[in-house]
Amino acid sequence: MRGFSLNQATTKRWPLDELVPGCAAAGVEAVGLWREEVTEYGTEKAASLVRDAGLTVSSLCRGGFFHDTGWYDENRRAIEQAHTLGTDTLVLVSGGLPGSSRDLDAARRHVGDAIGALVPDALAAGVRLAVEPLHPMFCSDRCVVATLGQALRLAQPYPAEAVGVVIDTYHLWWDDTVWDGIATAGRQGRIASFQLADWITPLPSGVLLGRGLPGTGSVDLRRFARAVRETGYDGHVEVEVFHEEVWSRPGPEVLAEALAGYQAAVA
Structure with a gap:
Protein backbone atom coordinates (compact mmCIF):
# COMPACT_ATOMS: atom_id res chain seq x y z
CA MET A 1 0.00 0.00 0.00
CA ARG A 2 1.32 3.40 -0.94
CA GLY A 3 1.09 5.09 2.42
CA PHE A 4 -0.81 7.37 4.71
CA SER A 5 -3.38 9.91 3.54
CA LEU A 6 -5.10 12.41 5.81
CA ASN A 7 -8.78 12.66 5.06
CA GLN A 8 -9.85 16.26 5.42
CA ALA A 9 -12.79 15.26 7.62
CA THR A 10 -10.40 14.22 10.40
CA THR A 11 -9.21 17.80 10.87
CA LYS A 12 -12.46 19.47 9.84
CA ARG A 13 -11.59 22.89 11.26
CA TRP A 14 -8.04 23.00 9.85
CA PRO A 15 -8.33 25.32 6.83
CA LEU A 16 -7.28 23.75 3.55
CA GLY A 22 1.03 21.02 7.23
CA CYS A 23 0.79 17.60 5.60
CA ALA A 24 3.70 18.35 3.28
CA ALA A 25 5.85 19.46 6.21
CA ALA A 26 5.04 16.20 8.02
CA GLY A 27 6.07 14.11 5.02
CA VAL A 28 2.51 13.10 4.17
CA GLU A 29 2.06 12.40 0.47
CA ALA A 30 -1.72 12.49 0.00
CA VAL A 31 -4.96 14.01 1.25
CA GLY A 32 -8.58 12.97 0.90
CA LEU A 33 -10.82 15.96 0.20
CA TRP A 34 -14.49 16.83 0.65
CA ARG A 35 -16.60 18.59 -1.93
CA GLU A 36 -18.12 21.22 0.34
CA GLU A 37 -14.78 22.55 1.53
CA VAL A 38 -13.20 22.29 -1.91
CA THR A 39 -16.10 24.17 -3.52
CA GLU A 40 -15.90 26.91 -0.89
CA TYR A 41 -12.14 27.26 -1.40
CA GLY A 42 -12.38 26.98 -5.19
CA THR A 43 -11.80 23.73 -7.07
CA GLU A 44 -9.09 24.98 -9.43
CA LYS A 45 -7.40 26.81 -6.58
CA ALA A 46 -7.49 23.69 -4.40
CA ALA A 47 -6.06 21.57 -7.21
CA SER A 48 -3.16 24.00 -7.60
CA LEU A 49 -2.58 24.15 -3.84
CA VAL A 50 -2.28 20.37 -3.55
CA ARG A 51 -0.23 19.99 -6.71
CA ASP A 52 2.21 22.77 -5.81
CA ALA A 53 2.78 21.18 -2.40
CA GLY A 54 3.75 17.91 -4.09
CA LEU A 55 0.73 16.03 -2.71
CA THR A 56 -1.89 13.94 -4.46
CA VAL A 57 -5.62 13.69 -3.76
CA SER A 58 -6.37 10.12 -2.72
CA SER A 59 -10.15 10.53 -2.97
CA LEU A 60 -12.96 13.02 -3.16
CA CYS A 61 -16.00 12.61 -0.94
CA ARG A 62 -18.75 12.53 -1.76
CA GLY A 63 -21.08 11.70 -4.57
CA GLY A 64 -24.22 9.63 -4.22
CA PHE A 65 -27.25 10.57 -2.12
CA PHE A 66 -29.37 9.17 -4.88
CA HIS A 67 -32.61 9.70 -2.97
CA ASP A 68 -32.27 13.45 -3.57
CA THR A 69 -33.92 15.11 -6.54
CA GLY A 70 -31.29 16.32 -8.97
CA TRP A 71 -28.91 13.50 -8.06
CA TYR A 72 -27.79 12.94 -11.65
CA ASP A 73 -26.58 16.47 -12.35
CA GLU A 74 -25.03 16.77 -8.91
CA ASN A 75 -23.06 13.56 -9.37
CA ARG A 76 -21.88 14.62 -12.81
CA ARG A 77 -20.56 17.78 -11.17
CA ALA A 78 -18.84 15.64 -8.54
CA ILE A 79 -17.15 13.54 -11.24
CA GLU A 80 -15.95 16.69 -12.99
CA GLN A 81 -14.64 18.08 -9.69
CA ALA A 82 -12.74 14.87 -8.97
CA HIS A 83 -11.17 15.02 -12.43
CA THR A 84 -10.09 18.63 -11.87
CA LEU A 85 -8.49 17.70 -8.55
CA GLY A 86 -6.56 14.89 -10.22
CA THR A 87 -8.04 12.06 -8.18
CA ASP A 88 -9.31 8.85 -9.76
CA THR A 89 -11.66 8.05 -6.84
CA LEU A 90 -15.07 9.56 -6.10
CA VAL A 91 -16.58 8.07 -2.94
CA LEU A 92 -20.31 7.37 -3.22
CA VAL A 93 -22.57 7.38 -0.16
CA SER A 94 -25.76 6.00 -1.62
CA GLY A 95 -28.35 7.93 0.36
CA GLY A 96 -31.23 6.61 2.43
CA LEU A 97 -34.88 5.80 1.89
CA PRO A 98 -36.76 8.35 -0.22
CA GLY A 99 -39.56 10.23 1.50
CA SER A 100 -41.69 7.98 3.70
CA SER A 101 -40.75 4.79 1.84
CA ARG A 102 -39.91 1.61 3.74
CA ASP A 103 -38.89 -0.32 0.62
CA LEU A 104 -35.17 -1.04 1.05
CA ASP A 105 -35.07 -3.37 -1.94
CA ALA A 106 -36.41 -0.68 -4.26
CA ALA A 107 -34.01 1.88 -2.84
CA ARG A 108 -31.06 -0.41 -3.48
CA ARG A 109 -32.25 -1.13 -7.03
CA HIS A 110 -32.41 2.61 -7.62
CA VAL A 111 -28.82 2.98 -6.39
CA GLY A 112 -27.73 0.34 -8.89
CA ASP A 113 -29.58 2.07 -11.71
CA ALA A 114 -28.10 5.44 -10.72
CA ILE A 115 -24.57 4.06 -10.70
CA GLY A 116 -25.15 2.59 -14.15
CA ALA A 117 -26.34 5.97 -15.43
CA LEU A 118 -23.12 7.60 -14.20
CA VAL A 119 -20.67 4.98 -15.50
CA PRO A 120 -20.21 6.57 -18.96
CA ASP A 121 -19.38 9.94 -17.37
CA ALA A 122 -17.01 8.32 -14.91
CA LEU A 123 -15.17 6.37 -17.62
CA ALA A 124 -14.85 9.46 -19.79
CA ALA A 125 -13.34 11.41 -16.89
CA GLY A 126 -11.03 8.63 -15.69
CA VAL A 127 -12.76 8.67 -12.30
CA ARG A 128 -13.83 5.50 -10.51
CA LEU A 129 -17.10 5.46 -8.58
CA ALA A 130 -16.29 4.00 -5.17
CA VAL A 131 -19.38 2.58 -3.44
CA GLU A 132 -19.04 2.90 0.33
CA PRO A 133 -21.14 0.67 2.58
CA LEU A 134 -22.09 2.35 5.86
CA HIS A 135 -23.00 0.73 9.16
CA PRO A 136 -26.66 -0.45 9.16
CA MET A 137 -27.67 2.24 11.66
CA PHE A 138 -27.41 4.73 8.76
CA CYS A 139 -29.74 2.83 6.40
CA SER A 140 -32.79 5.00 6.80
CA ASP A 141 -31.35 8.42 6.08
CA ARG A 142 -27.79 8.18 4.75
CA CYS A 143 -26.91 4.88 3.09
CA VAL A 144 -29.05 1.88 2.13
CA VAL A 145 -25.84 0.02 1.24
CA ALA A 146 -24.92 -1.59 4.56
CA THR A 147 -22.51 -4.42 3.78
CA LEU A 148 -19.49 -4.98 1.58
CA GLY A 149 -21.39 -7.79 -0.14
CA GLN A 150 -24.16 -5.38 -1.14
CA ALA A 151 -21.60 -2.90 -2.47
CA LEU A 152 -19.91 -5.60 -4.53
CA ARG A 153 -23.23 -6.71 -6.01
CA LEU A 154 -23.95 -3.14 -7.05
CA ALA A 155 -20.52 -2.85 -8.65
CA GLN A 156 -20.58 -6.24 -10.38
CA PRO A 157 -22.38 -5.25 -13.61
CA TYR A 158 -19.77 -2.62 -14.45
CA PRO A 159 -16.05 -2.64 -15.29
CA ALA A 160 -13.76 -2.58 -12.26
CA GLU A 161 -12.08 0.57 -13.57
CA ALA A 162 -15.46 2.32 -13.47
CA VAL A 163 -16.98 1.07 -10.19
CA GLY A 164 -15.17 -0.06 -7.06
CA VAL A 165 -15.82 -0.26 -3.34
CA VAL A 166 -14.56 1.41 -0.19
CA ILE A 167 -13.28 -0.60 2.77
CA ASP A 168 -13.94 1.55 5.84
CA THR A 169 -13.08 -0.16 9.13
CA TYR A 170 -15.55 1.88 11.18
CA HIS A 171 -18.48 0.75 9.06
CA LEU A 172 -17.48 -2.87 8.42
CA TRP A 173 -15.74 -4.16 11.56
CA TRP A 174 -18.89 -5.81 12.95
CA ASP A 175 -19.55 -8.06 9.91
CA ASP A 176 -18.08 -11.58 10.08
CA THR A 177 -18.41 -11.92 6.29
CA VAL A 178 -16.19 -8.92 5.60
CA TRP A 179 -13.00 -10.99 5.27
CA ASP A 180 -14.40 -13.03 2.40
CA GLY A 181 -15.73 -9.79 0.94
CA ILE A 182 -12.31 -8.14 1.04
CA ALA A 183 -10.75 -11.16 -0.67
CA THR A 184 -13.46 -11.09 -3.35
CA ALA A 185 -13.06 -7.36 -3.88
CA GLY A 186 -9.33 -7.88 -4.28
CA ARG A 187 -9.75 -10.67 -6.84
CA GLN A 188 -12.09 -8.47 -8.83
CA GLY A 189 -9.77 -5.45 -8.61
CA ARG A 190 -12.52 -3.40 -6.99
CA ILE A 191 -10.90 -1.95 -3.86
CA ALA A 192 -10.89 1.76 -4.66
CA SER A 193 -10.21 3.13 -1.18
CA PHE A 194 -9.17 1.86 2.25
CA GLN A 195 -10.09 4.01 5.25
CA LEU A 196 -9.10 3.64 8.89
CA ALA A 197 -11.21 4.76 11.85
CA ASP A 198 -11.98 3.15 15.18
CA TRP A 199 -15.28 2.38 16.91
CA ILE A 200 -15.40 4.07 20.29
CA THR A 201 -17.65 3.18 23.22
CA PRO A 202 -19.89 4.68 24.40
CA LEU A 203 -21.03 6.34 21.20
CA PRO A 204 -21.82 10.04 21.51
CA SER A 205 -25.42 11.17 21.13
CA GLY A 206 -24.73 12.07 17.51
CA VAL A 207 -23.66 8.64 16.26
CA LEU A 208 -22.33 10.12 13.02
CA LEU A 209 -19.59 11.68 15.13
CA GLY A 210 -18.64 8.44 16.88
CA ARG A 211 -15.45 7.63 14.99
CA GLY A 212 -12.19 7.44 16.89
CA LEU A 213 -8.62 7.90 15.76
CA PRO A 214 -6.90 4.56 14.99
CA GLY A 215 -6.05 2.69 18.17
CA THR A 216 -8.64 4.36 20.42
CA GLY A 217 -11.47 1.84 20.10
CA SER A 218 -12.62 -1.71 19.44
CA VAL A 219 -11.60 -2.44 15.85
CA ASP A 220 -8.86 -4.92 14.96
CA LEU A 221 -7.25 -2.53 12.51
CA ARG A 222 -4.17 -4.67 11.96
CA ARG A 223 -6.36 -7.54 10.74
CA PHE A 224 -8.07 -5.23 8.27
CA ALA A 225 -4.76 -3.83 7.03
CA ARG A 226 -3.36 -7.32 6.60
CA ALA A 227 -6.44 -8.51 4.71
CA VAL A 228 -6.42 -5.52 2.37
CA ARG A 229 -2.67 -5.73 1.80
CA GLU A 230 -2.94 -9.42 0.91
CA THR A 231 -5.27 -8.56 -1.98
CA GLY A 232 -2.47 -6.59 -3.63
CA TYR A 233 -4.20 -3.24 -3.08
CA ASP A 234 -1.67 -0.52 -3.83
CA GLY A 235 -3.61 2.62 -2.98
CA HIS A 236 -3.31 5.00 -0.06
CA VAL A 237 -4.69 4.37 3.42
CA GLU A 238 -6.87 7.25 4.56
CA VAL A 239 -7.52 8.07 8.19
CA GLU A 240 -11.06 9.48 8.25
CA VAL A 241 -12.51 10.41 11.64
CA PHE A 242 -15.63 12.31 12.63
CA HIS A 243 -15.55 13.39 16.26
CA GLU A 244 -16.21 16.74 17.90
CA GLU A 245 -13.38 16.36 20.40
CA VAL A 246 -10.92 15.53 17.61
CA TRP A 247 -12.12 18.50 15.57
CA SER A 248 -11.59 20.84 18.52
CA ARG A 249 -7.85 20.06 18.68
CA PRO A 250 -5.10 21.71 16.64
CA GLY A 251 -4.71 20.17 13.20
CA PRO A 252 -1.00 19.34 13.49
CA GLU A 253 -1.62 17.53 16.79
CA VAL A 254 -4.40 15.41 15.28
CA LEU A 255 -2.27 14.69 12.21
CA ALA A 256 0.55 13.40 14.41
CA GLU A 257 -1.80 11.10 16.33
CA ALA A 258 -3.45 9.89 13.12
CA LEU A 259 -0.03 9.07 11.67
CA ALA A 260 0.96 7.17 14.80
CA GLY A 261 -2.29 5.17 14.71
CA TYR A 262 -1.79 4.40 11.04
CA GLN A 263 1.77 3.22 11.63
CA ALA A 264 0.67 0.95 14.48
CA ALA A 265 -2.07 -0.59 12.32
CA VAL A 266 -0.36 -0.88 8.97
CA ALA A 267 3.37 -1.17 9.60
Whole structure:
Protein backbone atom coordinates (compact mmCIF):
# COMPACT_ATOMS: atom_id res chain seq x y z
CA MET A 1 0.00 0.00 0.00
CA ARG A 2 1.32 3.40 -0.94
CA GLY A 3 1.09 5.09 2.42
CA PHE A 4 -0.81 7.37 4.71
CA SER A 5 -3.38 9.91 3.54
CA LEU A 6 -5.10 12.41 5.81
CA ASN A 7 -8.78 12.66 5.06
CA GLN A 8 -9.85 16.26 5.42
CA ALA A 9 -12.79 15.26 7.62
CA THR A 10 -10.40 14.22 10.40
CA THR A 11 -9.21 17.80 10.87
CA LYS A 12 -12.46 19.47 9.84
CA ARG A 13 -11.59 22.89 11.26
CA TRP A 14 -8.04 23.00 9.85
CA PRO A 15 -8.33 25.32 6.83
CA LEU A 16 -7.28 23.75 3.55
CA ASP A 17 -4.54 26.29 2.95
CA GLU A 18 -3.00 25.28 6.30
CA LEU A 19 -3.78 21.56 6.08
CA VAL A 20 -1.96 21.03 2.79
CA PRO A 21 1.36 22.66 3.80
CA GLY A 22 1.03 21.02 7.23
CA CYS A 23 0.79 17.60 5.60
CA ALA A 24 3.70 18.35 3.28
CA ALA A 25 5.85 19.46 6.21
CA ALA A 26 5.04 16.20 8.02
CA GLY A 27 6.07 14.11 5.02
CA VAL A 28 2.51 13.10 4.17
CA GLU A 29 2.06 12.40 0.47
CA ALA A 30 -1.72 12.49 0.00
CA VAL A 31 -4.96 14.01 1.25
CA GLY A 32 -8.58 12.97 0.90
CA LEU A 33 -10.82 15.96 0.20
CA TRP A 34 -14.49 16.83 0.65
CA ARG A 35 -16.60 18.59 -1.93
CA GLU A 36 -18.12 21.22 0.34
CA GLU A 37 -14.78 22.55 1.53
CA VAL A 38 -13.20 22.29 -1.91
CA THR A 39 -16.10 24.17 -3.52
CA GLU A 40 -15.90 26.91 -0.89
CA TYR A 41 -12.14 27.26 -1.40
CA GLY A 42 -12.38 26.98 -5.19
CA THR A 43 -11.80 23.73 -7.07
CA GLU A 44 -9.09 24.98 -9.43
CA LYS A 45 -7.40 26.81 -6.58
CA ALA A 46 -7.49 23.69 -4.40
CA ALA A 47 -6.06 21.57 -7.21
CA SER A 48 -3.16 24.00 -7.60
CA LEU A 49 -2.58 24.15 -3.84
CA VAL A 50 -2.28 20.37 -3.55
CA ARG A 51 -0.23 19.99 -6.71
CA ASP A 52 2.21 22.77 -5.81
CA ALA A 53 2.78 21.18 -2.40
CA GLY A 54 3.75 17.91 -4.09
CA LEU A 55 0.73 16.03 -2.71
CA THR A 56 -1.89 13.94 -4.46
CA VAL A 57 -5.62 13.69 -3.76
CA SER A 58 -6.37 10.12 -2.72
CA SER A 59 -10.15 10.53 -2.97
CA LEU A 60 -12.96 13.02 -3.16
CA CYS A 61 -16.00 12.61 -0.94
CA ARG A 62 -18.75 12.53 -1.76
CA GLY A 63 -21.08 11.70 -4.57
CA GLY A 64 -24.22 9.63 -4.22
CA PHE A 65 -27.25 10.57 -2.12
CA PHE A 66 -29.37 9.17 -4.88
CA HIS A 67 -32.61 9.70 -2.97
CA ASP A 68 -32.27 13.45 -3.57
CA THR A 69 -33.92 15.11 -6.54
CA GLY A 70 -31.29 16.32 -8.97
CA TRP A 71 -28.91 13.50 -8.06
CA TYR A 72 -27.79 12.94 -11.65
CA ASP A 73 -26.58 16.47 -12.35
CA GLU A 74 -25.03 16.77 -8.91
CA ASN A 75 -23.06 13.56 -9.37
CA ARG A 76 -21.88 14.62 -12.81
CA ARG A 77 -20.56 17.78 -11.17
CA ALA A 78 -18.84 15.64 -8.54
CA ILE A 79 -17.15 13.54 -11.24
CA GLU A 80 -15.95 16.69 -12.99
CA GLN A 81 -14.64 18.08 -9.69
CA ALA A 82 -12.74 14.87 -8.97
CA HIS A 83 -11.17 15.02 -12.43
CA THR A 84 -10.09 18.63 -11.87
CA LEU A 85 -8.49 17.70 -8.55
CA GLY A 86 -6.56 14.89 -10.22
CA THR A 87 -8.04 12.06 -8.18
CA ASP A 88 -9.31 8.85 -9.76
CA THR A 89 -11.66 8.05 -6.84
CA LEU A 90 -15.07 9.56 -6.10
CA VAL A 91 -16.58 8.07 -2.94
CA LEU A 92 -20.31 7.37 -3.22
CA VAL A 93 -22.57 7.38 -0.16
CA SER A 94 -25.76 6.00 -1.62
CA GLY A 95 -28.35 7.93 0.36
CA GLY A 96 -31.23 6.61 2.43
CA LEU A 97 -34.88 5.80 1.89
CA PRO A 98 -36.76 8.35 -0.22
CA GLY A 99 -39.56 10.23 1.50
CA SER A 100 -41.69 7.98 3.70
CA SER A 101 -40.75 4.79 1.84
CA ARG A 102 -39.91 1.61 3.74
CA ASP A 103 -38.89 -0.32 0.62
CA LEU A 104 -35.17 -1.04 1.05
CA ASP A 105 -35.07 -3.37 -1.94
CA ALA A 106 -36.41 -0.68 -4.26
CA ALA A 107 -34.01 1.88 -2.84
CA ARG A 108 -31.06 -0.41 -3.48
CA ARG A 109 -32.25 -1.13 -7.03
CA HIS A 110 -32.41 2.61 -7.62
CA VAL A 111 -28.82 2.98 -6.39
CA GLY A 112 -27.73 0.34 -8.89
CA ASP A 113 -29.58 2.07 -11.71
CA ALA A 114 -28.10 5.44 -10.72
CA ILE A 115 -24.57 4.06 -10.70
CA GLY A 116 -25.15 2.59 -14.15
CA ALA A 117 -26.34 5.97 -15.43
CA LEU A 118 -23.12 7.60 -14.20
CA VAL A 119 -20.67 4.98 -15.50
CA PRO A 120 -20.21 6.57 -18.96
CA ASP A 121 -19.38 9.94 -17.37
CA ALA A 122 -17.01 8.32 -14.91
CA LEU A 123 -15.17 6.37 -17.62
CA ALA A 124 -14.85 9.46 -19.79
CA ALA A 125 -13.34 11.41 -16.89
CA GLY A 126 -11.03 8.63 -15.69
CA VAL A 127 -12.76 8.67 -12.30
CA ARG A 128 -13.83 5.50 -10.51
CA LEU A 129 -17.10 5.46 -8.58
CA ALA A 130 -16.29 4.00 -5.17
CA VAL A 131 -19.38 2.58 -3.44
CA GLU A 132 -19.04 2.90 0.33
CA PRO A 133 -21.14 0.67 2.58
CA LEU A 134 -22.09 2.35 5.86
CA HIS A 135 -23.00 0.73 9.16
CA PRO A 136 -26.66 -0.45 9.16
CA MET A 137 -27.67 2.24 11.66
CA PHE A 138 -27.41 4.73 8.76
CA CYS A 139 -29.74 2.83 6.40
CA SER A 140 -32.79 5.00 6.80
CA ASP A 141 -31.35 8.42 6.08
CA ARG A 142 -27.79 8.18 4.75
CA CYS A 143 -26.91 4.88 3.09
CA VAL A 144 -29.05 1.88 2.13
CA VAL A 145 -25.84 0.02 1.24
CA ALA A 146 -24.92 -1.59 4.56
CA THR A 147 -22.51 -4.42 3.78
CA LEU A 148 -19.49 -4.98 1.58
CA GLY A 149 -21.39 -7.79 -0.14
CA GLN A 150 -24.16 -5.38 -1.14
CA ALA A 151 -21.60 -2.90 -2.47
CA LEU A 152 -19.91 -5.60 -4.53
CA ARG A 153 -23.23 -6.71 -6.01
CA LEU A 154 -23.95 -3.14 -7.05
CA ALA A 155 -20.52 -2.85 -8.65
CA GLN A 156 -20.58 -6.24 -10.38
CA PRO A 157 -22.38 -5.25 -13.61
CA TYR A 158 -19.77 -2.62 -14.45
CA PRO A 159 -16.05 -2.64 -15.29
CA ALA A 160 -13.76 -2.58 -12.26
CA GLU A 161 -12.08 0.57 -13.57
CA ALA A 162 -15.46 2.32 -13.47
CA VAL A 163 -16.98 1.07 -10.19
CA GLY A 164 -15.17 -0.06 -7.06
CA VAL A 165 -15.82 -0.26 -3.34
CA VAL A 166 -14.56 1.41 -0.19
CA ILE A 167 -13.28 -0.60 2.77
CA ASP A 168 -13.94 1.55 5.84
CA THR A 169 -13.08 -0.16 9.13
CA TYR A 170 -15.55 1.88 11.18
CA HIS A 171 -18.48 0.75 9.06
CA LEU A 172 -17.48 -2.87 8.42
CA TRP A 173 -15.74 -4.16 11.56
CA TRP A 174 -18.89 -5.81 12.95
CA ASP A 175 -19.55 -8.06 9.91
CA ASP A 176 -18.08 -11.58 10.08
CA THR A 177 -18.41 -11.92 6.29
CA VAL A 178 -16.19 -8.92 5.60
CA TRP A 179 -13.00 -10.99 5.27
CA ASP A 180 -14.40 -13.03 2.40
CA GLY A 181 -15.73 -9.79 0.94
CA ILE A 182 -12.31 -8.14 1.04
CA ALA A 183 -10.75 -11.16 -0.67
CA THR A 184 -13.46 -11.09 -3.35
CA ALA A 185 -13.06 -7.36 -3.88
CA GLY A 186 -9.33 -7.88 -4.28
CA ARG A 187 -9.75 -10.67 -6.84
CA GLN A 188 -12.09 -8.47 -8.83
CA GLY A 189 -9.77 -5.45 -8.61
CA ARG A 190 -12.52 -3.40 -6.99
CA ILE A 191 -10.90 -1.95 -3.86
CA ALA A 192 -10.89 1.76 -4.66
CA SER A 193 -10.21 3.13 -1.18
CA PHE A 194 -9.17 1.86 2.25
CA GLN A 195 -10.09 4.01 5.25
CA LEU A 196 -9.10 3.64 8.89
CA ALA A 197 -11.21 4.76 11.85
CA ASP A 198 -11.98 3.15 15.18
CA TRP A 199 -15.28 2.38 16.91
CA ILE A 200 -15.40 4.07 20.29
CA THR A 201 -17.65 3.18 23.22
CA PRO A 202 -19.89 4.68 24.40
CA LEU A 203 -21.03 6.34 21.20
CA PRO A 204 -21.82 10.04 21.51
CA SER A 205 -25.42 11.17 21.13
CA GLY A 206 -24.73 12.07 17.51
CA VAL A 207 -23.66 8.64 16.26
CA LEU A 208 -22.33 10.12 13.02
CA LEU A 209 -19.59 11.68 15.13
CA GLY A 210 -18.64 8.44 16.88
CA ARG A 211 -15.45 7.63 14.99
CA GLY A 212 -12.19 7.44 16.89
CA LEU A 213 -8.62 7.90 15.76
CA PRO A 214 -6.90 4.56 14.99
CA GLY A 215 -6.05 2.69 18.17
CA THR A 216 -8.64 4.36 20.42
CA GLY A 217 -11.47 1.84 20.10
CA SER A 218 -12.62 -1.71 19.44
CA VAL A 219 -11.60 -2.44 15.85
CA ASP A 220 -8.86 -4.92 14.96
CA LEU A 221 -7.25 -2.53 12.51
CA ARG A 222 -4.17 -4.67 11.96
CA ARG A 223 -6.36 -7.54 10.74
CA PHE A 224 -8.07 -5.23 8.27
CA ALA A 225 -4.76 -3.83 7.03
CA ARG A 226 -3.36 -7.32 6.60
CA ALA A 227 -6.44 -8.51 4.71
CA VAL A 228 -6.42 -5.52 2.37
CA ARG A 229 -2.67 -5.73 1.80
CA GLU A 230 -2.94 -9.42 0.91
CA THR A 231 -5.27 -8.56 -1.98
CA GLY A 232 -2.47 -6.59 -3.63
CA TYR A 233 -4.20 -3.24 -3.08
CA ASP A 234 -1.67 -0.52 -3.83
CA GLY A 235 -3.61 2.62 -2.98
CA HIS A 236 -3.31 5.00 -0.06
CA VAL A 237 -4.69 4.37 3.42
CA GLU A 238 -6.87 7.25 4.56
CA VAL A 239 -7.52 8.07 8.19
CA GLU A 240 -11.06 9.48 8.25
CA VAL A 241 -12.51 10.41 11.64
CA PHE A 242 -15.63 12.31 12.63
CA HIS A 243 -15.55 13.39 16.26
CA GLU A 244 -16.21 16.74 17.90
CA GLU A 245 -13.38 16.36 20.40
CA VAL A 246 -10.92 15.53 17.61
CA TRP A 247 -12.12 18.50 15.57
CA SER A 248 -11.59 20.84 18.52
CA ARG A 249 -7.85 20.06 18.68
CA PRO A 250 -5.10 21.71 16.64
CA GLY A 251 -4.71 20.17 13.20
CA PRO A 252 -1.00 19.34 13.49
CA GLU A 253 -1.62 17.53 16.79
CA VAL A 254 -4.40 15.41 15.28
CA LEU A 255 -2.27 14.69 12.21
CA ALA A 256 0.55 13.40 14.41
CA GLU A 257 -1.80 11.10 16.33
CA ALA A 258 -3.45 9.89 13.12
CA LEU A 259 -0.03 9.07 11.67
CA ALA A 260 0.96 7.17 14.80
CA GLY A 261 -2.29 5.17 14.71
CA TYR A 262 -1.79 4.40 11.04
CA GLN A 263 1.77 3.22 11.63
CA ALA A 264 0.67 0.95 14.48
CA ALA A 265 -2.07 -0.59 12.32
CA VAL A 266 -0.36 -0.88 8.97
CA ALA A 267 3.37 -1.17 9.60
